[in-house]
Amino acid sequence: MITQAEWKIMEIVWANPRIDALTIHKNLDTSLKWSISTVKTLISRLVKKNCLNIEKIGKTFFYSANLNKDDIIYQKIDSIFDLVCNTKQAELIRYILEISKMNKSDIRNIITKLQNLELTAPDIIKCNCNKGQCLCKPLMKNNESNN
Numbered sequence: 001m002i003t004q005a006e007w008k009i010m011e012i013v014w015a016n017p018r019i020d021a022l023t024i025h026k027n028l029d030t031s032l033k034w035s036i037s038t039v040k041t042l043i044s045r046l047v048k049k050n051c052l053n054i055e056k057i058g059k060t061f062f063y064s065a066n067l068n069k070d071d072i073i074y075q076k077i078d079s080i081f082d083l084v085c086n087t088k089q090a091e092l093i094r095y096i097l098e099i100s101k102m103n104k105s106d107i108r109n110i111i112t113k114l115q116n117l118e119l120t121a122p123d124i125i126k127c128n129c130n131k132g133q134c135l136c137k138p139l140m141k142n143n144e145s146n147n
């Protein structure tokens with residue numbers, strides 16, 4: 001897992017591949033007020049976690065990201081969906097749609113995607129909660145009484 005502090009370093013490296021520690025430090029949001037030694041500590045943690053590659057040119061170390069930013073974000077989304085019962089995932093998507101910044105073309109693309117998914121979607125999604133940890137079944141009853 002990448003911490004929030006490490007994420008700030010990764011964002012700079014993603015935007016500027018083959019960057020040295022001093023330049024990372026210069027590119028940091030000034031409100032952070034991190035010292036160069038803090039930056040170097042975070043870099044060494046990211047190297048240990050195999051998130052950054054090192055290349056030595058002369059006396060300077062240059063860093064590149066070993067991970068794709070999108071892959072990490074998709075992994076985070078996967079891990080959030082793993083926390084939610086199959087029967088509640090559509091609600092989560094409705095929430096994501098509400099909070100997302102989309103233009104008309106984005107919305108049309110999502111509508112097309114949904115129309116394609118509808119062709120093969122099952123009529124019923126089964127609960128996959130662990131026994132004794134299920135919160136979705138009482139909610140399903142509420143939904144039924146509303147219909």
Ligand SMILES: [Zn+2]
Binds near residue numbers: 085087127129135137
């Ligand atoms: Zn469930």
